[in-house]
Amino acid sequence: MSQGKQNSRKSTSNNSPVNVNETELIREFLSNQSKELSNQKEEIELRKLNExxxxxxxxxxxxVQQQDRKESREQATSFMKYGFALTIVVLLLLSAFVGGCIYTGNIGLIVSVMKVLAYVVPSTLGGYFIGINRGRKKGRNESSDSVPYAEVEEE
Incomplete structure (x- = not known):
């Protein structure tokens, strides 16, 4: 046991110069540390660029979203305006038709047209609104599945 202590004392008290292998190892370690620091610096720069x-x-x-919403509001306004005008024109034409039939005494023609309209109008409107709802559902599903990304150019 005393020899083990003496050997350890000899190795610690021995002030021999550092071996060439140890010097190369230290240089390699330092060069790796400097490379690691430069890599970390590049990573920080990349993060800044990414942000x-x-x-x-x-x-x-x-x-783009602001512009798109502005355009959709303008489009909705124009649809409402033209839809209102179209409704007025259809009602005026229908009134002129009914007035002309009453004036000429063709009340039976008015009744038969009303019978046809009683079946055509509800089915047309129902199909229209079913199509609109399917389009909205399809649009929601497509927008949640894939989000398009645009590339950003540096200024």
Whole structure:
């Protein structure tokens, strides 16, 4: 046991110069550390660039969405305006038809037209609104499945 202590004392108290292999190992370690630091620096730069691109993309996406909503509001307004005008024109034509039939004494023609309209109008409107609802559901499913991304150009 005393020899083990003496051997350990000899190795610690021995101030021999560092071996060439140890020097190379230390140099390699230091070069690896400097490479690692440069890699971390590049990674930080890439993260900054990624955040900058994400911010630019978000801003441009908001601008596009704002423009799109503005256009959809304008389109809805024009549909309402033209739909209202079309309804007035159809009612005026229907009134002129009914007035002409009453004036000429063809009340039977009015009754037969009303019978046809009683079947045609509800089925037409029902089919129209069913189609609209299916289109909305299909649009929702497509928009949640795939989100298109645009590339952001650096300024």
């Amino acid at each position: 900058k691109n994400a911010y630019s993309y978000g801003c441009k996406a908001l601008e």
